[in-house]
Amino acid sequence: MLKKISSSFLLAIQNIRSHFFHTLLSVLGIVIGVASLVAILSLIDGMEEYANQQITQTTSLKAIAVRSNAYETINNVRIRKDSFSILHSADLAELNLSKPAHYYLTRVSVDAIAVGDSTIGTNIWATGEKTHPRIKALHGRLFSAKDLKEENKIVLINEHFAKKAWPKDSLNTLLGKTLQVGTHQLTVHGVLENDRSTSPHLLVPITLLTEAELKANAPELIIEAESVEDVVLLKEEVMTFLKTKYGSTKDFSIQTNEMRVKQASQGFLLFRIIMGMIVGISVLVGGIGVMNVLLISVTERTVEIGIRKAVGANRTDIMLQFLSESVTVSTFGSLIGLTLGVLGTMAFIPIVRAITEMPFQAAYTVNTMLVIGVISLLVGIIFGTYPAIRASRLDPVEAIRRE
Known part of the structure; x- marks a missing residue:
């Protein structure tokens, strides 16, 4: 099973390389959504750290x-x-x-x-x-x-x-x-x-x-x-x-004084959830783009799917191939978005410091990286399921006849 999964991901990477610019334009929604999410989460984490520092300086948490x-x-x-x-x-x-x-x-x-x-x-x-x-x-x-x-x-x-x-x-x-x-x-x-x-x-x-x-x-x-x-x-x-x-x-x-820290943390958590939901719309649009890429891919590769089925590939193999492509495409878009989000906040922080004259800094936490990883996986699975099912249901004889 592990061998099938690894071979499916290698095949997915080859297909993405052969349609690189088409894939890049299709995942633009994910790129924008993830970049915005990274920027917002890192800025909120930085705000929370700054607020905790101010509370600690004015009152003893001990x-x-x-x-x-x-x-x-x-x-x-x-x-x-x-x-x-x-x-x-x-x-x-x-x-x-x-x-x-x-x-x-x-x-x-x-x-x-x-x-x-x-x-x-x-x-x-x-x-x-x-x-x-x-x-x-x-x-x-x-x-x-x-x-x-x-x-x-x-x-x-x-x-x-x-x-x-x-x-x-x-x-x-x-x-x-x-x-x-x-x-x-x-x-x-x-x-x-x-x-x-x-x-x-x-x-x-x-x-x-x-x-x-x-x-x-x-x-x-x-x-x-x-x-x-x-x-x-x-x-x-x-x-x-x-x-x-x-x-x-x-x-x-x-x-x-621990209540003050808890209240601040609750406020930032609420802000993080609300802003995450707003930015999530961009991620949703990006997921639709991934599904569109895969549906087009199913149409273009009908004969390939038919031949694979004719030589022994079952429905699970076909589904696994297209789900692997979906996860790979969404991960590809998420990595680009992550890079742009980090670079964007690094450019934005000096402007904030110049305007506010406060020692504010963005914080890139493990939680933010985990959120991006989970989003990549979920978008790939959720929006790749329908194209994968559609590809797996193609009749091999009818698929080959379309050539």
């Missing part, structure tokens, strides 16, 4: 955020709860994670801080012994477990705040200065690097906040896994911790 639910919905009305569970710094001692992760408790607020004759609008981060891994101290040190336990009245400031509050002083001379933050008079305990921050920031021990302040603006627990693959497992472990510590998870919401 992060899990646990927040207190201060509101509930009754009859489609959002109402603040009288009481709800709040995360405390001491509770984190009971949080056990099976995968490597960095976690910390934080509460963000804003306030105007008076320093001499100046009033500085600043972000105030209430946090514990553990804090964001990017926070580094230029002078002094971060909070210790002892500072939190003893509720020491200390504060950390970043460079932006320091330069606005004491523009003439060196950063290393600011330790020991005092600030009035809310109802607390705090001593500067350290100066932090600005990192990515572009505004003044203060860090205060979260244990200085009263229960009323925590209830008014509840802190959130941020967990950053070392690997994206660990996020799902860590999320389940956090839910188990909340159920054990607080009885249930109804007072908390657990959020991850």
